[in-house]
Amino acid sequence: MNWSWFHRLASPPHVYALAARLTPWFAWPAALCILAGLWGGLVLAPPDYQQGDGFRILYVHAPSAWMSLMVYVTMAVSAAVGLIWRIKVAHAVAASCAPIGASFTFAALVTGALWGQPMWGTYWEWDPRLTSELVLLFLYLGYMGLRAGIEDTQRADRASAVLAVVGVVNVPIIHYSVTWWNSLHQAPSVMRLAKPAMPLPMLVPLLLMLLGFTLFFVALLLVRLRGEVLARERAASWIREVVSA
């Protein structure tokens, strides 16, 4: 089998051009999925018999929470690839992931708090899932703070990669310890929607939103990756050709 397509992924000019070509292939399907999911979730799906229309924030909250974790894992995996095989592009991918992931985490926290107001009667409840989401936000902020603190790009890449790998080992430990901590204090909260029992008209828009958010993340990542590559390779001669063309 010919692996040259794979090896070329380590070359910044190739990745730059590839990201530019691939972006629309992710951005348009993402827009379609999100629009269809929103229409299905906000208009077609019936109101919940307990929560009324309040539950509809789920269609933004759940995909954001899902993405916040997936982006962290993506970031850690590409950071590890960069650390082990010393591939600059992998570090650029990890660096591009962090702000996107932090934004998804923030969105999940805000929508969770807004959902909490009608459901629990309070904006913030020390629910285990919300709490571990908050810790995840701090993990992202620490990663970005470490990157910002080190001036030399290569050192920042490698140091933050170590942090991302340490973080990804710790995420499950933190999650389970927080769950364990909270279950000692209060009974299971209203959040337990009994997911599999969700009726189809509610579930299909949610799955569409999940797919849409994932595609949206990839599109964003490709755009940010081009910016990262441009900033890192600003001294290279191929940049001049790309910019003048």
Added chain:
Amino acid sequence: MNGREGRVAEAFPAAPGAALAVVTAAAADRSAPGATALEAARLALLRDLQLAFRKRGQLVQPLAFFAMVTLLFPLAISPELSRLRELAPAVLWIGALLGSLLALEFLFRDDAYDGTLEQYALSGQSLTALMFAKTFAHWLLTGLPLALMAPLAALSLGVATTALPGILLCVAVGTVALSLIGSIGAALTLGIKRSGALLSLLTLPLSLPVLIFGARATQLAVHGASLLAPLELLGALAVLGITLAPLAAAAAVRISLE
């Protein structure tokens, strides 16, 4: 501070420099790598302890900080012992967490400053073993004193004397995990100026499980119940830290020295 260190080194020319020389020289003899790694770790540990005991002022700082934090709670909440007793686990663990965080700054800073870390990295010895030795020394100098002081602080918060051995044990085990987690953060922030806030941002989220299980164990001890379950989880965290944290810290130190 450097001037003072210089004077101390002049007054006691033998030990720390000699230990470093042995650590470096041990690299020449690679015939039994396992033995030399252990020997190098032992020497690094002794060197750190010796250096620390020459600057006793710094040793007392985390303890004084811990006592201050304990003092703040009764002043901020109320002097009623019955209420303080309920809060004692939180007070003790937040104090221990912040105290060990404060001490992390001393873990690598002086050695990075005078080039000792560079010599360690170049010595050909296992940097992981040396990192473990340094972290262990750090725990002996900050974690263990904090654990010894925790029963005193607990007593002042109205905790019954029967609970004190349990508290001592869980703070001792928990601070092992805290020192190891902290060593990664301290190594990552080595080259960064004014890294205090960043160090806490990196270290605190990773320390949350220790805080949760430690506070829970202390709570059970205060109520006179068996604290075995959370204590075992604390021990598991410490063992996980012992196996993985020195590896990550060594990688981070190498990156910082590049």
